[in-house]
Amino acid sequence: MDNKISYVVPPAELKLIKEAIAVLQAKLEPNLISLSIEERRNLNKMGEVSRPFVEKVIEYVEINPEFKSTYNNKEEMVKDWTLINQLGPIFNILNQICSNLDDTLLEAGAEVLEQANKYYGSVQIAAKDGMPNSKKVYEDLAVRYERRSKRRGGDPAAA
Numbered sequence: 001m002d003n004k005i006s007y008v009v010p011p012a013e014l015k016l017i018k019e020a021i022a023v024l025q026a027k028l029e030p031n032l033i034s035l036s037i038e039e040r041r042n043l044n045k046m047g048e049v050s051r052p053f054v055e056k057v058i059e060y061v062e063i064n065p066e067f068k069s070t071y072n073n074k075e076e077m078v079k080d081w082t083l084i085n086q087l088g089p090i091f092n093i094l095n096q097i098c099s100n101l102d103d104t105l106l107e108a109g110a111e112v113l114e115q116a117n118k119y120y121g122s123v124q125i126a127a128k129d130g131m132p133n134s135k136k137v138y139e140d141l142a143v144r145y146e147r148r149s150k151r152r153g154g155d156p157a158a159a
Contacts, residue, residue: 005108046084054081120144 009017035043046054058081060067061074068074120141126134 001111001114003111005104005111 127138
């Protein structure tokens, strides 16, 4: 496996990142909502195909208000549309950052687990060979594989 990740965030940078996130939270969270799975499922979702339609409707409501129903609230439509156009680009940037963070964490986790498994394999061999101190280290680390081994009905030391 290639070592694609070889980086540690300097403490000063990490502090600045956390401060920037705190600013985002402080500015956005008071006005953001959280929907349940059921609420999300029941919404009439506006995708990219619907954007031009909605934009045209908002224009027509302004130009031809006589067709507006009593249920239409032009001010709220304009506010919602403005919010979508303000927060959409922010979401896209954050979504890309989150996706890259997820990939980075996944890769770093795979790399460190591979190294840990190599060490564990060495300890396992050392314990089988009776090397001093290896048995205790092996027993402590073997806990990671006990459940998997028990499901197969075997002994982790025999693997």
